[in-house]
Amino acid sequence: MRRELKYTVPGSDMRLSLTRLRSLVPSLRLEHAPRQVTNVYFDSAHYACYHASTSGLARRLKVRVRWYDDIDVARNPVLELKHRVGQRGWKTRFPIEGLDLEHMTWNELRSRIWAQLPAAQAIRLAPLRFPVLLVTYRRHYFCSPDRRVRVTVDRHLRYFDQRNRPYPNFVFDTVSAECGVVECKLEEGSDVAAARILHPLGLRWTRFSKYCHGVEALSRRPG
Numbered sequence: 001m002r003r004e005l006k007y008t009v010p011g012s013d014m015r016l017s018l019t020r021l022r023s024l025v026p027s028l029r030l031e032h033a034p035r036q037v038t039n040v041y042f043d044s045a046h047y048a049c050y051h052a053s054t055s056g057l058a059r060r061l062k063v064r065v066r067w068y069d070d071i072d073v074a075r076n077p078v079l080e081l082k083h084r085v086g087q088r089g090w091k092t093r094f095p096i097e098g099l100d101l102e103h104m105t106w107n108e109l110r111s112r113i114w115a116q117l118p119a120a121q122a123i124r125l126a127p128l129r130f131p132v133l134l135v136t137y138r139r140h141y142f143c144s145p146d147r148r149v150r151v152t153v154d155r156h157l158r159y160f161d162q163r164n165r166p167y168p169n170f171v172f173d174t175v176s177a178e179c180g181v182v183e184c185k186l187e188e189g190s191d192v193a194a195a196r197i198l199h200p201l202g203l204r205w206t207r208f209s210k211y212c213h214g215v216e217a218l219s220r221r222p223g
Contacts, residue, residue, distance in 0.1 A: 002088065002089065002090065002185055002186055002187055003088050003089075003185075003186045004088070004089055004183060004184070004185050004186070005183070005184040005186070005205050006181055006182070006183045006184075006205065006206060006207070006208045007181070007182040007183070007184075007201075007203035007204065007205060007206060008179045008180070008181055008182075008206055008208055009179060009180045009181070009182060009203070010178065010179055010180075011155075011176075011177065011178050011179055011180055013180075014153070014155045014180035015155075017153070017180070017182065017201070018140060018153055018155070020201060021142070021151070021153065021182075021201060025151075025201070027144060027145065028142040028143065028144060028151060029142065029143060029144075029145065030140075030141065030142060031141035031142055031143045031150065032141055034138055034139060034140045034141070035068050035069060035138075035139060036068060036069055036070070036071065036136060036137070036138055036139075037066065037068060037136065037137055037138075037139045037154075038066070038067055038068070038071050038074075038134065038135070038136040039064045039065070039066050039134070039135045039136075039210070039211075040064060040065045040131055040133070040134050040135075040162065040168075041062060041063065041064045041131075041132050041133045041134075041135070041211045041214075042063045042064065042065075042110075042125075042128050042129060042130060042131055042132065043063070043128055043130055043132045044127045044128050044129075044130065045127075045130055047132075047215075048127070048128070049061060049062050049063065049128065049211070050132075050211065050212055050215055053084075053209050053211070053212050054212055056207075058085060058086055059083075059084070059085055060083075060084045061081060061082065061083055061084070061128075062081075062082040062084075062209075062211055063079070063080075063081060063082075063125060063128045064079070064080050064082065064211075065077050065078070065079050065080070065096070065099075065113060066078050066080055071134075071136050071170060072101050072102055072168070072170050073101065074098055074099040074101055075098050076095070076098065077095075077096050077098065077099055078093050078094065078095050078096065079093070079094045079096055079113060079116075079117065080092070080093050080094075081093075081121075081125075094116065094117055094118075094121070096112075096113055096116045097112070097116065099112065099113070101168045101170075102168075104167075104168075105166050105167055106131050106162070106165065106166060106167065106168065107166075109131075109168070110129055110131070114126075114129070130163075131162040131163075131165075131168075132162055132163055132211075132215065133159060133160070133161065133162060133211060133214045133215060133218070134159070134160040134162055134168070134169070134170070135157065135158070135159055135160075135210050135211070135214050136157075136158050136160075137154045137155060137156055137157040137158070137210075138154070138155045138156045139152055139153070139154050139155075140152065140153040140154075140155075148186070148187045149184065149185070149186055149187075150184070150185040150186075151182065151183070151184050151185075152181075152182070152183045152185070153180065153181075153182050154180055154181040154182075154183070154210075155180045156176075156180075157176065157177035157179070157180065157181070157210065157214075158174060158175070158176050158177070159174065159175045159176075159177065159213075159214035159217055159218055160172075160173065160174050161173035161174075161218045173218060173221070175214070175217045175218050175221055177213065177214075177217065181208060181210070182201070182203060
């Protein structure tokens with residue numbers, strides 16, 4: 001279990017924040033090269049995961065499939081259960097076979113994903129089978145020398161509405177976020193170190209969920 005602290009930055013300031021991170025926090029080192037991250041979030045018909053998050057329930061869950069690089073080519077995807085208890089969280093991961101996103105319906109994709117889960121998990125997640133949102137962004141990775149503190153910087157967030165669509169949607173009902181996200185992931189007992197590392201950036205901690213933010217941003221779009 002680890003603690004996660006998130007900070008939002010206006011989109012116009014993200015390049016400056018990335019530069020400031022490198023110059024003001026020299027103790028952080030590049031963990032590996034930046035890459036594109038894409039997540040598809042699943043939920044119940046009544047948005048149980050969304051409402052649990054927005055209402056601030058202490059225990060909550062998000063279900064997503066994640067892959068890297070090309071948005072429409074899911075090579076080596078992973079189904080992730082993102083568990084959260086307060087500010088602490090952990091993930092349960094299930095690697096799945098590559099998905100042909102351009103030529104399969106959501107019903108076919110969902111059946112293929114769920115068929116690769118352990119039986120108990122497939123039954124547990126059956127109510128959370130509706131694809132709601134695709135989120136994609138560019139992620140930069142940093143870590144402290146002892147690797148007990150990791151910092152990621154997410155830029156160019158885009159949201160694609162998947163609701164009521166038979167096929168994955170990469171074109172329509174799209175919203176670009178007006179902010180970026182700096183996230184600090186801490187091992188137990190690293191709070192003081194994290195505060196010292198991030199203090200020069202002058203950021204304020206906030207609650208932020210890409211899934212919830214994306215659903216709300218799409219709901220506010222004109223027409």
